[in-house]
Amino acid sequence: MSEFHYQNGEMFAEQVSLTQLAESVGTPAYVYSRSAIEAAYQEYAEPLADMPHKICFAVKANSNLGVLNVLAKQDAGFDIVSVGELERVIAAGGKPDNVVFSGVGKQDHEICRALEVGVWCFNIESIPELDRLQDIAADMGKTASVSLRVNPNVDAQTHPYISTGLKDNKFGIDIEKADEIYLRASRLSNISIQGVDCHIGSQLTSMDPFLDALDLLLALVDRLAEKGIKLSHLDLGGGLGVTYKNEQPPAKADFIKAVRERIGKRKLSLVLEPGRSIIANAGVLLTRVELLKHTDHKNFAVIDGAMNDLIRPALYGSWHAINPVIPRGGEEQVYDVVGPVCETSDFLGKERSLCLESGDLLAVMSAGAYGMVMASNFNTRGRPAEVMVDGSKADLVRRRETVADQLALECLPGEKACF
Numbered sequence: 392m393s394e395f396h397y398q399n400g401e402m403f404a405e406q407v408s409l410t411q412l413a414e415s416v417g418t419p420a421y422v423y424s425r426s427a428i429e430a431a432y433q434e435y436a437e438p439l440a441d442m443p444h445k446i447c448f449a450v451k452a453n454s455n456l457g458v459l460n461v462l463a464k465q466d467a468g469f470d471i472v473s474v475g476e477l478e479r480v481i482a483a484g485g486k487p488d489n490v491v492f493s494g495v496g497k498q499d500h501e502i503c504r505a506l507e508v509g510v511w512c513f514n515i516e517s518i519p520e521l522d523r524l525q526d527i528a529a530d531m532g533k534t535a536s537v538s539l540r541v542n543p544n545v546d547a548q549t550h551p552y553i554s555t556g557l558k559d560n561k562f563g564i565d566i567e568k569a570d571e572i573y574l575r576a577s578r579l580s581n582i583s584i585q586g587v588d589c590h591i592g593s594q595l596t597s598m599d600p601f602l603d604a605l606d607l608l609l610a611l612v613d614r615l616a617e618k619g620i621k622l623s624h625l626d627l628g629g630g631l632g633v634t635y636k637n638e639q640p641p642a643k644a645d646f647i648k649a650v651r652e653r654i655g656k657r658k659l660s661l662v663l664e665p666g667r668s669i670i671a672n673a674g675v676l677l678t679r680v681e682l683l684k685h686t687d688h689k690n691f692a693v694i695d696g697a698m699n700d701l702i703r704p705a706l707y708g709s710w711h712a713i714n715p716v717i718p719r720g721g722e723e724q725v726y727d728v729v730g731p732v733c734e735t736s737d738f739l740g741k742e743r744s745l746c747l748e749s750g751d752l753l754a755v756m757s758a759g760a761y762g763m764v765m766a767s768n769f770n771t772r773g774r775p776a777e778v779m780v781d782g783s784k785a786d787l788v789r790r791r792e793t794v795a796d797q798l799a800l801e802c803l804p805g806e807k808a809c810f
């Protein structure tokens with residue numbers, strides 16, 4: 392049974408009534424299920440239990456401290472792309488020595504902080520970045536563990552905005568240049584080469600691109616070994632897709648089985664950086680219908696959630712199921728479910744058959760990944776509250792943002808000179 396299920400005609404998150412929750416914390420609110428997060432994490436951890444591995448949750452998918460804390464307690468590692476994400480991991484009880492630092496543009500102060508706290512590995516994406524890391528590590532008297540993120544030029548067959556493993560994309564080091572850059576890195580005094588990394592994109596629903604990339608990485612590992620550069624881990628990134636509508640991504644166990652077969656007898660530990668496949672289906676966006684607007688052409692359900700709360704439909708045309716918390720069972724009408732923001736792209740769903748009245752609660756499903764992290768204050772809307780449900784308990788893990796929170800950062804001209 393899904394953690395978000397109907398019980399006596401009402402949607403619950405685990406054993407918590409979403410109606411009661413909405414009354415208590417208001418809407419819109421993100422609601423996460425602890426047991427769904429733990430189960431998704433374990434689907435990775437269990438098939439890897441008998442081999443050296445690290446499952447580094449991609450913090451960019453959901454960086455709420457409550458979510459990170461649940462994963463830290465599962466002994467998860469973390470994949471970060473900024474010092475902000477690093478501080479979140481630490482604040483949530485995660486260990487820096489379980490952290491991989493990814494990203495094409497790590498700044499000096501971010502590298503310093505990461506070296507200071509002792510992150511496990513830097514995933515390096517270019518020669519200037521490698522040289523920058525060498526210089527900073529030398530200044531600090533540290534040695535930085537490094538893996539090179541290679542760009543294998545493999546088509547991930549996903550939305551072009553979230554495809555990262557093609558030559559045209561800004562990510563990684565061209566696989567054809569990788570051998571010489573490894574040799575260069577091996578001569579740097581404060582760099583310790585540990586692994587190889589790639590991440591070809593997000594929301595992949597087929598195994599083939601992963602395996603094509605893996606074959607290229609393994610060939611590189613073998614070539615480097617012949618040149619005396621022995622790698623100890625292979626990081627295949629994240630990217631495994633989830634079901635939003637009718638997609639059928641590979642099961643995590645099948646994915647891991649196929650990867651392990653390819654790795655074979657090589658002495659490599661396996662690192663994965665899953666984001667979406669851990670948290671997407673562990674969260675919903677709970678929102679209330681403000682009013683129903685019927686025109687000659689369309690019916691609109693205007694809700695209190697909007698593109699600033701969940702931008703995926705506006706940005707990628709993504710589809711999220713939208714389910715009533717208490718289904719009415721009457722005649723359905725076709726609605727565009729839209730927010731109050733002044734943009735035509737402000738919709739969370741188009742042409743949905745629903746039986747609605749104003750005041751009804753709706754759950755926008757599969758909203759745990761790339762939801763709150765991409766929320767903005769567009770139209771000076773406060774970002775939603777976030778709640779972590781655990782059995783019959785519900786904890787507020789982020790309070791709703793107020794207008795005062797937003798105004799607090801700003802001044803009138805003349806109040807604060809820059810120099």
Ligand SMILES: Cc1ncc(COP(=O)(O)O)c(C=O)c1O
Nearest residue numbers: 449590593629630664665666667
């Ligand atoms: C370097 C890196 N690792 C991991 C991820 C997580 O990807 P996903 O959420 O698709 O698992 C991303 C995002 O696409 C990424 O850029």
Ligand SMILES: N[C@@H](CCCC[NH3+])C(=O)O
Nearest residue numbers: 451553593594703760761
């Ligand atoms: N933001 C994207 C995923 C980006 C992955 C980042 N590397 C989404 O909502 O699907």
